[in-house]
Amino acid sequence: MVIGATGSVGRETVRLLLQAGEKAVAVTRDPAAVLPDGTQVVTGDPSRPDSLTAMPDGVEAVLLSPRAVGGAAAELLALAAARGARRVVALSAATVERPAGHRRFADEFRAVEEAVRRSGLQWTLLRCADFAANALAWAPQIRATGVVRGAYGDAATSPIHQRDIAEVAVRALTDVHAVHKGRAYLLTGPQSLDQRDKVRLIGDAIGRELSFQELAPTQVRQAMLAQGLAEDIPDRLLGSLADFANKPGPATDTVERLLGRPALTFATWAAENSAAFTSPVRS
Incomplete structure (x- = not known):
């Protein structure tokens, strides 16, 4: 069961689960959400677990997105456990392990991690660097002017492709041998890039x-x-x-070690999403 199934990681996780021959239940607030063929959709608000009356029995594992559940992680996991869940994989943030920015935001992820640990389920935590997909926020400026206006151009991170996160999530969700039990993985992309580098690579792609x-x-x-x-x-x-901008974000080889292949580059992400930076927005 994927909580936050219409987010970039959730949607990719659903696709990969189905591709692997697994059954996938997608929880979404949007009754009109378009998801891959074969997905079982449960409509409801994950931050209000009592709204998920259609959650099926026989759920084996749960992917949890903190932004989708708000402060209801513990209640939601208890409900999932009652329906048969044995494993939970939680998306978290690299800032839990490598502090950056305002502490209160990392504390929100810590609270979810604590709920996961106390759930009684076999757990795995995915502490992610910034998503490459965050660069989509620049698309309107790039389409209109070719100039990205922002602060801290020297700020450097190792942005991660959502497919890499999803592939690791699928490994942990289907982990019947408990290889990933009790593990907290710091996941990043393969390259440290500042904001100017990212803009340049998008330009190369388009x-x-x-x-x-x-x-x-x-x-x-x-x-x-x-x-x-x-x-x-x-x-x-x-x-x-x-x-x-003062100290680059972390860069790890965890994705490569877990998946047996190099992590996908930001250039790859930019090439795959080039249409977002060139096509006009459709109403």
Whole structure:
């Protein structure tokens, strides 16, 4: 069962489970969500487990996305255990292990990790670096002007492709021999890249010269708030970037060790998603 099945990692995990011949149950708030053929869809709000009345019996394992469940992780896992679940794989953040940004955001992931550990289920934690897919936030600027305007251009991380996270998640979800039991994996991409590097690689993917324009953090914050975003969003983004500008985020070979192949590069992600940076938004 995949909680957060319409997110980038959740959707990819559903696809890979089905490809491997497993049965996949997708939990989503959206009754119109489009998921791969063969997916069993449960419509409800994961942050309100009492709404998941259609959760089937016989669930063996659960992929848990903290942003989907809010503060209801413990209650949700108890419900899943009552339906037969034996394993839980939780998405978490690298900042739990390697602090960066405001502590309160890492504490939210720590709370979910604690609920997972106390669930009584066989657990695995995936502490992820920033997603390569976060760069999709730049798409409107790139399509319109070819210039990405932001703060902390020197901030360097090792962004991870969602497919790598999903492949590791599938290994842990189907782990009948408990190889991944009680493990917390720090997952990153293979390359440390600053923001200018990422913009350049997107430009290479779409055959267009792009640039990064440095702005003051206060300008970026004000622009984000003017778009109607909640204050937590610029706090989350700018706090981490400020720290990564002083010290790059972690880079590990964990993906390669677990999957037996190199982690996918940001350039690969950019090539696969080039249409997002070139095609007009459809209403």
